[in-house]
Amino acid sequence: MGQSKPYRPTALVVEDDPIQREMISFLLAETDYDVIQCEDAETAELALKSRHPAVLITDVSLVGNMTGIELAHLARQSDPELCIIIMSGKPLSTALPDHVTFFSKPVYPIELIREVGISRRH
Structure with missing residues (x-):
C-alpha cells in the first residue's frame, strides 16, 4: 500500500x-x-464552486467582466467561513464583504502568510 498524502488545504489566487x-502561489x-491560479474572476468562480478552497486571495482589478470585490461577494455568499484577502494598488471605491482582509500593494509576503496562517487556525 502507498502512503497517504497529508491533507493540504486549497488556496485560490486570482491575479491578472x-x-x-x-x-503569491509560491508562498502559499x-x-x-x-x-489554484486564475487570471480572471469568471474562471475563479468556477474553481470556487468545484474545489471549495479554504482561502481566496484576489486583486481588485482583473481582466474580464467581474472585479475581485464582486468575486469576494459571490464567494462570501457561498461560503461564510472562507478566508478572503483582497489586494489593490489603488484606494477602494466599493465596500468589501464582511470579514474580508484588505492589503494595499505592494504586499509584504510575511504579512500575507501571517494572515493566511491566522485564518487557518480558526
Missing part, C-alpha cells in the same frame, strides 16, 4: 499579473497549500 500570481505552496 502573472509575476504577482506566481509569487511553501506554507502547505495546494494552489
Whole structure:
C-alpha cells in the first residue's frame, strides 16, 4: 500500500499579473497549500464552486467582466467561513464583504502568510 498524502488545504489566487500570481502561489505552496491560479474572476468562480478552497486571495482589478470585490461577494455568499484577502494598488471605491482582509500593494509576503496562517487556525 502507498502512503497517504497529508491533507493540504486549497488556496485560490486570482491575479491578472502573472509575476504577482506566481509569487503569491509560491508562498502559499511553501506554507502547505495546494494552489489554484486564475487570471480572471469568471474562471475563479468556477474553481470556487468545484474545489471549495479554504482561502481566496484576489486583486481588485482583473481582466474580464467581474472585479475581485464582486468575486469576494459571490464567494462570501457561498461560503461564510472562507478566508478572503483582497489586494489593490489603488484606494477602494466599493465596500468589501464582511470579514474580508484588505492589503494595499505592494504586499509584504510575511504579512500575507501571517494572515493566511491566522485564518487557518480558526
